Amino acid sequence: MNRSLASALLAAAAALAAPAQAATGGPSLVSCASSFDTISNPGYISCQGIETGNIAAGQVNSASFAGFGSFSLVGTSNDGSGVFSANPASTTWGTLHLTSAQTGHFVIGIKGGPTYSLYLFDGGVSGIGALDFDTFGITDGGGLAGPNFSHAALFTPTLAVPEPGALALMLAGVAAVGSVVRRRRPA
Numbered sequence: 001m002n003r004s005l006a007s008a009l010l011a012a013a014a015a016l017a018a019p020a021q022a023a024t025g026g027p028s029l030v031s032c033a034s035s036f037d038t039i040s041n042p043g044y045i046s047c048q049g050i051e052t053g054n055i056a057a058g059q060v061n062s063a064s065f066a067g068f069g070s071f072s073l074v075g076t077s078n079d080g081s082g083v084f085s086a087n088p089a090s091t092t093w094g095t096l097h098l099t100s101a102q103t104g105h106f107v108i109g110i111k112g113g114p115t116y117s118l119y120l121f122d123g124g125v126s127g128i129g130a131l132d133f134d135t136f137g138i139t140d141g142g143g144l145a146g147p148n149f150s151h152a153a154l155f156t157p158t159l160a161v162p163e164p165g166a167l168a169l170m171l172a173g174v175a176a177v178g179s180v181v182r183r184r185r186p187a
Contacts, residue, residue, distance in 0.1 A: 030050065030136065030137060030138075030139060030145040031047075031049070031050065031137065032047035032048060032049040032050060032117035032118070032119065032137040032138075033047055033137065034136045034137045034145055035047070035110065035117065035119070035133065035134050035135070035136050035137030035138075036134065036136065037093055037132045037133055037134040037136075038108075038110065038119055038131070038132070038133045038134060038137060039119065039137075040132070041121070041128070041131050041132060042128070043121040043122045043123055043124065043128050044119065044120075044121055045065075045068075045105075045120040045121060045122055046065060046119075046120045047117055047118060047119045047120065047137065048063070048065065048117065048118045048120075049115070049116060049117025049118055049137060049138065050115045050116075050117055050137070050138055050139055051115060051116055051117065051118070052114055052115050053114075053115075053116065054111065054116070055073070055076060055109040055111050055116050055151070055153040056076060056079070056153075057073065057079070060073070060109070060116070060153075061073045062155070062158065063107045063109070063118050063155045065107070065120045068105055068120060069105075069157060069158065070157070070158040071105075071106070071107045071155035071156060071157055071158060072155060072156060072157075072158045073153060073154075073155055074153075074154045074155065074156050075153070075154060076109075076111075076151045076152065076153045076154075077096065077151045077152040077153070078150070078151040079151075082099055083098065083099055083154045084096060084097060084098060084099065084152060084154070085097040085098070085099050087151055087152075088133075088149060088152075089149075090148040090149055090150070091148060091149055092112075092134055092135045092136070092146045092147070092148065092149065093132070093133065093134040093135070093149075094132075094133060094149065095130055095131065095132050095133070096108065096130060096131045096132075096133055096152050097129065097130045098128070098129050098130065098131075098154065100127075100129070101123065101126070101127025101128055101129035102121070102123040102127055102128050102129075102154070102156070103123045103124065103125055103126070103127040104122065104123060104124075104157065105120065105121070105122050105123075105157060106120075106121055106123060106128075106154065106155065106156050106157070107119065107120050107121070107154070107155035107156075108121065108131060108133075108152055108153070108154060108155075109152060109153035109154075109155065110133055110135060110137065110138060110149070110152055111138070111149075111150040111151050111152070111153070112135040112138050112140070112146075112147040112148055112149050112150045113135075113138060113139055113140035113141055113147030113148075113150075114139075114140075114141055115138045115139050115147075116138055116153075117137045117138050118155075133149075133152065134146070135147055135148070135149050
């Protein structure tokens, strides 16, 4: 291979390996997938974020993942709800211990600095009772990854409540099926 082509390929590889630069010339924001410890847990499916704000009652109360539906906030590790057995120390990594193992799909939110990210898990039928986490998928006030951990949040599937019209239609269908069954019974 000629030397100039090899140099060009090396320069291109170095550019790809270098941190991305935002339009302002600073480092680009990290993504939730930068939380290597969090996404390496068994049962991990997907993540969303980085979002600005706080995960707390009256602020961020729900989450949704396409194809998996909506999830409602159950409690946080610092609100006394009893969802987590303890709130880990303010650090950039640790282990979250849930009071009861979560089965099926659920979402864990990790909050630190001014932002948070959401992580979708499948606990299967046996459940997940503890998860390792890090804060490298969220940013601190300076735009860098890995702020000190503030708290975690648990979201579980939102139960679908049928609209009144849909409920009336469903009840009419059940009544119609019932009347057909009654007519077909021998006298």
